[in-house]
Amino acid sequence: MSESAAQEISMGRRQLLSYVTGGAIAATTLAALYPVVQYFLPPSSSGGGGGATAKDRAGKDIAVDKLLADSAPIDRVISLGIDVNGGDATYIVINDKQIANYGINAVCTHLGCVVPWDTGAQLFKCPCHGSQYNADGSLHRGPAPMPLALVKAAVQDNHVVFSPWTEQDFRCSDLWCNKDPYWKK
Numbered sequence: 001m002s003e004s005a006a007q008e009i010s011m012g013r014r015q016l017l018s019y020v021t022g023g024a025i026a027a028t029t030l031a032a033l034y035p036v037v038q039y040f041l042p043p044s045s046s047g048g049g050g051g052a053t054a055k056d057r058a059g060k061d062i063a064v065d066k067l068l069a070d071s072a073p074i075d076r077v078i079s080l081g082i083d084v085n086g087g088d089a090t091y092i093v094i095n096d097k098q099i100a101n102y103g104i105n106a107v108c109t110h111l112g113c114v115v116p117w118d119t120g121a122q123l124f125k126c127p128c129h130g131s132q133y134n135a136d137g138s139l140h141r142g143p144a145p146m147p148l149a150l151v152k153a154a155v156q157d158n159h160v161v162f163s164p165w166t167e168q169d170f171r172c173s174d175l176w177c178n179k180d181p182y183w184k185k
């Protein structure tokens, strides 16, 4: 091999090495920046991170302005949300004409019937065996053993986005009650 040919090969190797090194640095930098970039990106309409946009019975996204116009000042409106307790039927909680920061899973903790909201009584009343829940989903009367499960609710772009509730149960005020959400997976 001539000297110039050997030099060319050596140049080629050096270039390749510098590309590889450069690529590795770029990849590392990108990986480090990823959480920062994620932080500034607006959440997608599907909510991301296990979130879901509340839908009506026809499977259409519920519009918050229309919902508030059609609902009582204090209301509980059933929607398709996220499955946290064996079913995705989820109540949107409206207090003083505003969407609360939590939603209520509609699956009865007794044997799994979907629990209707009774506007007059301001209670959820299970038609199957008579369990009742207060307006925040806490247990009012058995045989159901536990409160209705919670989900987080946030208003984004005129839609309600549900995501899993993993914090302590804010309805649990007694010393004996279990603040850790039983529905947490």
Ligand code: FES
Residues within 6 Å of the ligand: 108, 109, 110, 111, 112, 113, 126, 127, 128, 129, 130, 131, 142, 143, 144
């Ligand atoms: S399923 Fe609701 S009370 Fe039995």
